[in-house]
Amino acid sequence: MAEDLHKRICLVEDDPHVARLIGATLRDFGFAHDWRRTGADLLRLLRSGEVPDLCIVDLGLPDMDGMELVRALRSDGRCGVLILTGRGDTIDRVMGLELGADDYMVKPFEPRELIARVRSILRRCTAPRDATPLPLSTVAEFAGWRFAPGSNTLSSADGESSTLSTAEAQLLKTMLQHPNRILTREQLMGERNLSSFDRSIDVRISRLRRKLEDDPQNPKLIKTVYGAGYLFACAVVWR
Template structure:
Protein backbone atom coordinates (compact mmCIF):
# COMPACT_ATOMS: atom_id res chain seq x y z
CA UNK A 1 0.00 0.00 0.00
CA UNK A 2 1.27 3.47 -0.90
CA UNK A 3 2.20 5.45 2.20
CA UNK A 4 0.28 8.63 3.01
CA UNK A 5 2.38 11.59 4.16
CA UNK A 6 0.99 14.74 5.80
CA UNK A 7 3.09 17.81 4.98
CA UNK A 8 2.62 20.59 7.56
CA UNK A 9 4.31 23.65 6.06
CA UNK A 10 3.10 27.27 5.78
CA UNK A 11 5.61 28.25 3.08
CA UNK A 12 3.85 27.37 -0.17
CA UNK A 13 7.08 27.13 -2.19
CA UNK A 14 8.64 24.68 0.27
CA UNK A 15 5.40 22.67 0.47
CA UNK A 16 5.27 22.37 -3.33
CA UNK A 17 8.90 21.22 -3.44
CA UNK A 18 8.29 18.56 -0.78
CA UNK A 19 5.07 17.33 -2.36
CA UNK A 20 6.61 17.17 -5.84
CA UNK A 21 9.52 15.07 -4.54
CA UNK A 22 7.21 12.70 -2.69
CA UNK A 23 4.84 12.30 -5.65
CA UNK A 24 7.79 11.54 -7.92
CA UNK A 25 8.54 8.50 -5.76
CA UNK A 26 4.96 7.30 -5.42
CA UNK A 27 3.86 8.72 -2.07
CA UNK A 28 0.40 10.12 -1.40
CA UNK A 29 0.32 13.51 0.32
CA UNK A 30 -1.95 16.02 2.01
CA UNK A 31 -0.71 19.53 2.78
CA UNK A 32 -1.61 21.72 5.76
CA UNK A 33 -0.57 25.31 6.49
CA UNK A 34 -1.26 25.22 10.24
CA UNK A 35 -1.21 22.94 13.26
CA UNK A 36 -4.93 23.38 13.86
CA UNK A 37 -5.75 22.23 10.31
CA UNK A 38 -3.83 18.97 10.63
CA UNK A 39 -5.24 18.27 14.11
CA UNK A 40 -8.76 18.58 12.70
CA UNK A 41 -7.87 16.19 9.88
CA UNK A 42 -6.50 13.65 12.35
CA UNK A 43 -9.98 13.18 13.74
CA UNK A 44 -10.84 11.23 10.59
CA UNK A 45 -7.57 9.84 9.18
CA UNK A 46 -3.97 9.31 10.20
CA UNK A 47 -1.04 9.07 7.79
CA UNK A 48 1.97 6.76 7.93
CA UNK A 49 4.25 9.77 8.34
CA UNK A 50 4.24 13.49 9.11
CA UNK A 51 6.67 16.09 7.77
CA UNK A 52 6.48 18.99 10.24
CA UNK A 53 7.82 22.53 9.97
CA UNK A 54 8.56 24.03 13.40
CA UNK A 55 7.73 27.60 12.39
CA UNK A 56 3.95 27.36 12.05
CA UNK A 57 1.70 30.45 12.18
CA UNK A 58 -0.68 29.25 14.89
CA UNK A 59 1.36 27.04 17.22
CA UNK A 60 4.91 25.98 17.95
CA UNK A 61 5.92 23.01 15.85
CA UNK A 62 7.45 21.31 18.90
CA UNK A 63 4.03 21.27 20.55
CA UNK A 64 2.56 19.73 17.41
CA UNK A 65 5.23 17.02 17.36
CA UNK A 66 4.37 16.22 20.98
CA UNK A 67 0.64 15.98 20.20
CA UNK A 68 1.26 13.77 17.17
CA UNK A 69 3.37 11.41 19.28
CA UNK A 70 0.65 11.20 21.94
CA UNK A 71 -2.04 10.34 19.39
CA UNK A 72 -0.54 7.26 17.79
CA UNK A 73 2.34 5.56 16.07
CA UNK A 74 3.01 7.51 12.86
CA UNK A 75 6.50 8.51 11.83
CA UNK A 76 7.64 12.13 12.19
CA UNK A 77 10.26 13.94 10.11
CA UNK A 78 10.98 17.48 11.32
CA UNK A 79 11.85 19.83 8.45
CA UNK A 80 12.82 23.29 9.65
CA UNK A 81 15.06 26.28 9.34
CA UNK A 82 16.14 25.88 12.97
CA UNK A 83 19.61 24.38 12.93
CA UNK A 84 20.59 24.80 16.58
CA UNK A 85 21.57 21.67 18.46
CA UNK A 86 19.08 22.39 21.25
CA UNK A 87 16.21 22.41 18.73
CA UNK A 88 17.42 19.18 17.16
CA UNK A 89 17.69 17.45 20.54
CA UNK A 90 14.31 18.74 21.69
CA UNK A 91 12.64 17.62 18.47
CA UNK A 92 14.01 14.10 18.81
CA UNK A 93 13.13 13.95 22.50
CA UNK A 94 9.53 14.94 21.80
CA UNK A 95 9.07 12.10 19.34
CA UNK A 96 10.67 13.06 16.04
CA UNK A 97 12.21 10.16 14.12
CA UNK A 98 14.52 12.40 12.10
CA UNK A 99 15.44 16.07 11.75
CA UNK A 100 16.37 17.99 8.58
CA UNK A 101 17.41 21.62 8.25
CA UNK A 102 16.40 23.87 5.34
CA UNK A 103 17.57 24.32 2.66
CA UNK A 104 17.44 20.63 1.81
CA UNK A 105 18.00 18.27 -1.09
CA UNK A 106 14.63 16.75 -2.15
CA UNK A 107 16.11 13.32 -2.87
CA UNK A 108 17.68 13.22 0.58
CA UNK A 109 14.31 14.08 2.09
CA UNK A 110 12.71 11.18 0.22
CA UNK A 111 15.52 8.87 1.36
CA UNK A 112 14.92 9.86 4.98
CA UNK A 113 11.17 9.34 4.61
CA UNK A 114 11.80 5.87 3.22
CA UNK A 115 14.25 5.11 6.03
CA UNK A 116 11.70 6.04 8.71
CA UNK A 117 9.01 3.93 7.06
CA UNK A 118 11.38 0.96 6.67
CA UNK A 119 12.29 1.10 10.34
CA UNK A 120 8.65 1.17 11.33
CA UNK A 121 7.69 -1.79 9.15
CA UNK A 122 10.82 -3.90 9.62
CA UNK A 123 10.59 -7.32 11.30
CA UNK A 124 10.38 -6.70 15.02
CA UNK A 125 9.19 -3.10 14.59
CA UNK A 126 5.76 -4.15 15.77
CA UNK A 127 7.09 -6.17 18.70
CA UNK A 128 6.45 -9.48 17.01
CA UNK A 129 3.16 -11.12 16.10
CA UNK A 130 -0.18 -9.83 17.44
CA UNK A 131 -0.23 -12.43 20.21
CA UNK A 132 3.10 -10.98 21.44
CA UNK A 133 1.76 -7.53 22.25
CA UNK A 134 3.10 -7.18 25.81
CA UNK A 135 6.79 -7.42 26.69
CA UNK A 136 7.53 -7.73 30.42
CA UNK A 137 10.87 -7.24 32.18
CA UNK A 138 11.91 -6.38 35.74
CA UNK A 139 8.37 -5.36 36.72
CA UNK A 140 7.90 -3.20 33.62
CA UNK A 141 5.48 -3.95 30.78
CA UNK A 142 5.69 -2.46 27.29
CA UNK A 143 2.37 -2.35 25.43
CA UNK A 144 3.67 -2.48 21.88
CA UNK A 145 0.38 -1.55 20.24
CA UNK A 146 -0.17 1.57 22.34
CA UNK A 147 3.43 2.72 22.93
CA UNK A 148 2.75 2.65 26.68
CA UNK A 149 5.30 1.62 29.31
CA UNK A 150 3.75 0.47 32.62
CA UNK A 151 5.62 0.31 35.90
CA UNK A 152 5.07 -2.34 38.56
CA UNK A 153 2.86 0.08 40.53
CA UNK A 154 0.60 0.64 37.52
CA UNK A 155 1.97 4.07 36.57
CA UNK A 156 1.94 4.58 32.82
CA UNK A 157 4.38 6.44 30.57
CA UNK A 158 3.42 7.27 26.99
CA UNK A 159 6.57 6.89 24.91
CA UNK A 160 7.47 8.90 21.85
CA UNK A 161 7.78 7.01 18.60
CA UNK A 162 11.58 7.25 18.58
CA UNK A 163 11.93 5.95 22.15
CA UNK A 164 9.49 3.13 21.44
CA UNK A 165 11.42 1.98 18.42
CA UNK A 166 14.65 1.66 20.41
CA UNK A 167 12.96 -0.13 23.31
CA UNK A 168 11.25 -2.49 20.88
CA UNK A 169 14.61 -3.50 19.41
CA UNK A 170 15.98 -4.07 22.92
CA UNK A 171 13.11 -6.29 24.10
CA UNK A 172 13.21 -8.31 20.88
CA UNK A 173 16.92 -8.96 21.38
CA UNK A 174 17.81 -8.95 25.09
CA UNK A 175 21.34 -9.81 26.25
CA UNK A 176 22.77 -8.97 22.83
CA UNK A 177 25.18 -6.18 21.95
CA UNK A 178 23.36 -3.92 19.50
CA UNK A 179 25.07 -1.24 17.45
CA UNK A 180 23.77 2.31 17.13
CA UNK A 181 22.83 1.50 13.52
CA UNK A 182 20.76 -1.51 14.61
CA UNK A 183 18.93 0.52 17.24
CA UNK A 184 18.13 3.40 14.90
CA UNK A 185 17.48 1.16 11.90
CA UNK A 186 19.90 2.91 9.55
CA UNK A 187 22.97 1.50 7.85
CA UNK A 188 24.41 4.92 6.99
CA UNK A 189 24.21 6.59 10.40
CA UNK A 190 26.68 9.46 10.71
CA UNK A 191 29.25 9.14 13.50
CA UNK A 192 28.18 12.64 14.56
CA UNK A 193 24.50 11.72 14.80
CA UNK A 194 23.55 11.89 18.46
CA UNK A 195 19.87 10.94 18.09
CA UNK A 196 20.43 7.48 19.58
CA UNK A 197 22.12 9.02 22.63
CA UNK A 198 19.06 11.20 23.22
CA UNK A 199 16.74 8.19 23.03
CA UNK A 200 18.89 6.03 25.29
CA UNK A 201 19.11 8.86 27.84
CA UNK A 202 15.32 9.27 27.92
CA UNK A 203 14.76 5.53 28.35
CA UNK A 204 17.31 5.36 31.15
CA UNK A 205 15.59 8.20 33.00
CA UNK A 206 12.38 6.17 32.95
CA UNK A 207 13.75 2.68 33.58
CA UNK A 208 16.92 2.96 35.64
CA UNK A 209 16.97 3.55 39.44
CA UNK A 210 20.16 5.55 38.86
CA UNK A 211 20.38 6.74 35.23
CA UNK A 212 23.99 7.88 35.74
CA UNK A 213 24.98 4.30 36.61
CA UNK A 214 22.73 2.16 34.39
CA UNK A 215 22.33 -1.55 35.04
CA UNK A 216 19.57 -2.30 32.52
CA UNK A 217 20.63 -0.48 29.35
CA UNK A 218 24.39 -0.91 29.44
CA UNK A 219 26.93 0.87 27.27
CA UNK A 220 29.45 -1.49 25.68
CA UNK A 221 32.22 0.92 24.78
CA UNK A 222 33.29 0.73 21.18
CA UNK A 223 30.48 -1.67 20.31
CA UNK A 224 27.02 -0.38 21.24
CA UNK A 225 24.45 -1.12 23.91
CA UNK A 226 23.12 -4.20 25.71
CA UNK A 227 19.70 -4.74 27.32
CA UNK A 228 20.45 -6.73 30.47
CA UNK A 229 17.08 -8.25 31.40
CA UNK A 230 15.08 -11.34 30.63
CA UNK A 231 11.94 -10.57 28.61
CA UNK A 232 8.68 -12.52 28.63
CA UNK A 233 5.82 -12.04 26.14
CA UNK A 234 2.06 -12.25 26.27
Protein backbone atom coordinates in the same frame (compact mmCIF):
# COMPACT_ATOMS: atom_id res chain seq x y z
CA MET B 1 9.28 1.76 -4.75
CA ALA B 2 5.82 0.25 -5.05
CA GLU B 3 5.33 0.06 -1.28
CA ASP B 4 5.82 3.83 -1.03
CA LEU B 5 2.43 4.34 -2.71
CA HIS B 6 0.73 2.81 0.33
CA LYS B 7 2.41 5.09 2.87
CA ARG B 8 0.46 8.09 4.11
CA ILE B 9 2.53 11.23 4.58
CA CYS B 10 1.18 14.51 5.94
CA LEU B 11 3.12 17.73 5.32
CA VAL B 12 2.56 20.58 7.80
CA GLU B 13 3.97 23.74 6.18
CA ASP B 14 2.46 27.24 6.12
CA ASP B 15 4.43 28.52 3.09
CA PRO B 16 2.63 27.39 -0.11
CA HIS B 17 5.78 27.74 -2.22
CA VAL B 18 7.85 25.56 0.11
CA ALA B 19 4.96 23.10 0.40
CA ARG B 20 4.85 22.76 -3.41
CA LEU B 21 8.60 22.08 -3.53
CA ILE B 22 8.41 19.40 -0.84
CA GLY B 23 5.28 17.92 -2.38
CA ALA B 24 6.91 17.74 -5.80
CA THR B 25 9.91 15.95 -4.31
CA LEU B 26 7.68 13.41 -2.59
CA ARG B 27 5.67 12.79 -5.78
CA ASP B 28 8.84 12.41 -7.89
CA PHE B 29 9.88 9.53 -5.64
CA GLY B 30 6.49 7.85 -5.53
CA PHE B 31 5.07 9.21 -2.26
CA ALA B 32 1.55 10.54 -2.02
CA HIS B 33 0.93 13.20 0.62
CA ASP B 34 -1.63 15.51 2.23
CA TRP B 35 -0.86 19.16 2.94
CA ARG B 36 -1.92 20.96 6.10
CA ARG B 37 -1.11 24.63 6.60
CA THR B 38 -1.44 24.82 10.38
CA GLY B 39 -0.91 22.65 13.42
CA ALA B 40 -4.61 22.82 14.20
CA ASP B 41 -5.39 21.34 10.78
CA LEU B 42 -3.20 18.33 11.55
CA LEU B 43 -4.65 17.86 15.03
CA ARG B 44 -8.15 17.82 13.55
CA LEU B 45 -7.01 15.14 11.10
CA LEU B 46 -5.66 13.01 13.95
CA ARG B 47 -8.85 13.40 15.97
CA SER B 48 -10.83 12.15 12.97
CA GLY B 49 -8.91 8.87 13.21
CA GLU B 50 -6.96 9.36 9.98
CA VAL B 51 -3.42 8.84 11.24
CA PRO B 52 -0.57 9.23 8.71
CA ASP B 53 2.47 6.96 8.66
CA LEU B 54 4.70 10.04 8.78
CA CYS B 55 4.27 13.75 9.50
CA ILE B 56 6.77 16.26 8.07
CA VAL B 57 6.56 19.29 10.35
CA ASP B 58 7.80 22.86 9.97
CA LEU B 59 8.55 24.59 13.28
CA GLY B 60 7.51 28.08 12.18
CA LEU B 61 3.74 27.58 12.00
CA PRO B 62 1.27 30.50 12.14
CA ASP B 63 -0.94 29.12 14.94
CA MET B 64 1.51 27.33 17.24
CA ASP B 65 5.18 26.63 17.68
CA GLY B 66 6.08 23.48 15.80
CA MET B 67 7.64 22.05 18.97
CA GLU B 68 4.16 22.01 20.54
CA LEU B 69 2.91 20.02 17.56
CA VAL B 70 5.81 17.56 17.85
CA ARG B 71 4.98 17.13 21.54
CA ALA B 72 1.35 16.39 20.65
CA LEU B 73 2.39 13.89 17.98
CA ARG B 74 4.71 12.19 20.47
CA SER B 75 1.92 11.87 23.04
CA ASP B 76 -0.30 10.34 20.34
CA GLY B 77 2.55 7.99 19.45
CA ARG B 78 1.04 6.57 16.27
CA CYS B 79 3.15 8.07 13.47
CA GLY B 80 6.70 8.97 12.57
CA VAL B 81 7.81 12.62 12.79
CA LEU B 82 10.36 14.44 10.62
CA ILE B 83 11.08 18.07 11.46
CA LEU B 84 11.93 20.09 8.32
CA THR B 85 12.63 23.68 9.26
CA GLY B 86 14.75 26.76 8.72
CA ARG B 87 15.92 26.65 12.34
CA GLY B 88 19.44 25.29 12.32
CA ASP B 89 20.49 25.91 15.91
CA THR B 90 21.80 22.92 17.81
CA ILE B 91 19.44 23.64 20.71
CA ASP B 92 16.41 23.40 18.38
CA ARG B 93 17.71 20.16 16.90
CA VAL B 94 18.28 18.59 20.31
CA MET B 95 14.93 19.82 21.63
CA GLY B 96 13.11 18.40 18.61
CA LEU B 97 14.69 14.99 19.07
CA GLU B 98 14.12 15.12 22.84
CA LEU B 99 10.43 15.77 22.24
CA GLY B 100 10.18 12.64 20.15
CA ALA B 101 10.90 13.57 16.53
CA ASP B 102 12.47 10.74 14.52
CA ASP B 103 14.72 13.05 12.54
CA TYR B 104 15.54 16.73 11.96
CA MET B 105 16.44 18.47 8.69
CA VAL B 106 17.27 22.11 7.98
CA LYS B 107 16.04 24.04 4.92
CA PRO B 108 17.07 24.40 2.19
CA PHE B 109 17.09 20.64 1.68
CA GLU B 110 18.60 18.32 -0.88
CA PRO B 111 15.75 16.27 -2.40
CA ARG B 112 17.50 12.90 -2.30
CA GLU B 113 18.53 13.39 1.32
CA LEU B 114 14.95 14.23 2.25
CA ILE B 115 13.68 11.08 0.58
CA ALA B 116 16.40 8.98 2.21
CA ARG B 117 15.36 10.26 5.64
CA VAL B 118 11.67 9.73 4.88
CA ARG B 119 12.33 6.13 3.85
CA SER B 120 14.53 5.59 6.90
CA ILE B 121 11.79 6.71 9.29
CA LEU B 122 9.17 4.62 7.52
CA ARG B 123 11.42 1.56 7.78
CA ARG B 124 11.88 2.11 11.52
CA CYS B 125 8.14 2.41 11.99
CA THR B 126 7.50 -0.84 10.13
CA ALA B 127 8.31 -4.26 11.58
CA PRO B 128 11.29 -5.93 9.85
CA ARG B 129 10.21 -8.37 7.16
CA ASP B 130 12.24 -11.19 8.66
CA ALA B 131 10.74 -10.69 12.12
CA THR B 132 7.72 -12.63 13.31
CA PRO B 133 4.89 -10.12 13.81
CA LEU B 134 3.74 -9.86 17.40
CA PRO B 135 0.01 -10.15 18.13
CA LEU B 136 -1.54 -6.88 19.28
CA SER B 137 -2.32 -8.52 22.63
CA THR B 138 1.32 -9.52 23.26
CA VAL B 139 3.13 -7.74 26.09
CA ALA B 140 6.70 -7.88 27.34
CA GLU B 141 7.42 -8.05 31.07
CA PHE B 142 10.80 -7.05 32.50
CA ALA B 143 12.08 -5.70 35.82
CA GLY B 144 8.57 -4.83 36.99
CA TRP B 145 7.66 -3.10 33.73
CA ARG B 146 5.12 -4.08 31.05
CA PHE B 147 5.38 -2.95 27.44
CA ALA B 148 2.57 -3.43 24.91
CA PRO B 149 3.98 -2.90 21.38
CA GLY B 150 0.49 -2.94 19.86
CA SER B 151 -0.31 0.36 21.56
CA ASN B 152 3.21 1.64 22.38
CA THR B 153 2.19 1.62 26.06
CA LEU B 154 4.74 1.33 28.85
CA SER B 155 3.40 0.53 32.34
CA SER B 156 5.26 0.57 35.65
CA ALA B 157 4.81 -1.80 38.57
CA ASP B 158 2.51 0.69 40.34
CA GLY B 159 0.20 0.82 37.33
CA GLU B 160 1.20 4.18 35.86
CA SER B 161 1.20 4.13 32.04
CA SER B 162 2.67 6.32 29.32
CA THR B 163 2.56 6.19 25.55
CA LEU B 164 5.96 6.06 23.85
CA SER B 165 6.69 7.79 20.59
CA THR B 166 6.95 5.55 17.53
CA ALA B 167 10.74 5.84 17.55
CA GLU B 168 11.01 5.08 21.27
CA ALA B 169 8.63 2.12 21.01
CA GLN B 170 10.48 0.61 18.05
CA LEU B 171 13.81 0.99 19.82
CA LEU B 172 12.52 -0.59 23.04
CA LYS B 173 10.86 -3.44 21.16
CA THR B 174 14.10 -4.23 19.32
CA MET B 175 16.02 -4.40 22.59
CA LEU B 176 13.31 -6.49 24.27
CA GLN B 177 13.42 -8.97 21.40
CA HIS B 178 17.20 -9.33 21.86
CA PRO B 179 17.87 -9.13 25.63
CA ASN B 180 21.40 -9.59 26.98
CA ARG B 181 22.83 -9.16 23.52
CA ILE B 182 24.97 -6.29 22.24
CA LEU B 183 23.19 -4.43 19.44
CA THR B 184 25.01 -1.91 17.26
CA ARG B 185 23.59 1.55 16.62
CA GLU B 186 22.86 0.42 13.05
CA GLN B 187 20.87 -2.58 14.27
CA LEU B 188 18.90 -0.45 16.69
CA MET B 189 18.11 2.18 14.06
CA GLY B 190 17.48 -0.29 11.25
CA GLU B 191 20.18 1.35 9.13
CA ARG B 192 23.04 -0.31 7.29
CA ASN B 193 25.22 2.78 6.88
CA LEU B 194 24.47 5.05 9.81
CA SER B 195 26.58 8.21 9.91
CA SER B 196 28.98 8.41 12.82
CA PHE B 197 27.66 11.95 13.36
CA ASP B 198 24.04 10.82 13.71
CA ARG B 199 23.33 11.10 17.44
CA SER B 200 19.56 10.57 17.27
CA ILE B 201 19.96 7.01 18.60
CA ASP B 202 21.77 8.36 21.66
CA VAL B 203 18.98 10.87 22.29
CA ARG B 204 16.37 8.09 22.17
CA ILE B 205 18.43 5.88 24.48
CA SER B 206 18.65 8.79 26.91
CA ARG B 207 14.86 9.28 26.81
CA LEU B 208 14.21 5.59 27.47
CA ARG B 209 16.68 5.59 30.35
CA ARG B 210 14.87 8.50 31.98
CA LYS B 211 11.66 6.47 31.82
CA LEU B 212 13.05 3.09 32.90
CA GLU B 213 16.07 3.65 35.12
CA ASP B 214 16.13 4.63 38.79
CA ASP B 215 19.35 6.50 38.07
CA PRO B 216 19.65 7.33 34.33
CA GLN B 217 23.25 8.45 34.83
CA ASN B 218 24.16 4.96 36.08
CA PRO B 219 21.87 2.71 34.04
CA LYS B 220 21.35 -0.92 34.99
CA LEU B 221 18.92 -1.92 32.23
CA ILE B 222 20.22 -0.21 29.09
CA LYS B 223 23.99 -0.45 29.23
CA THR B 224 26.46 1.24 26.92
CA VAL B 225 29.12 -1.10 25.55
CA TYR B 226 31.74 1.38 24.42
CA GLY B 227 32.87 0.89 20.85
CA ALA B 228 30.20 -1.74 20.24
CA GLY B 229 26.68 -0.50 20.96
CA TYR B 230 24.04 -1.04 23.63
CA LEU B 231 22.91 -4.02 25.67
CA PHE B 232 19.55 -4.57 27.40
CA ALA B 233 20.69 -6.32 30.59
CA CYS B 234 17.50 -7.93 31.84
CA ALA B 235 15.41 -11.06 31.44
CA VAL B 236 12.32 -10.51 29.28
CA VAL B 237 9.14 -12.58 29.26
CA TRP B 238 6.65 -12.22 26.39
CA ARG B 239 3.04 -13.10 27.21
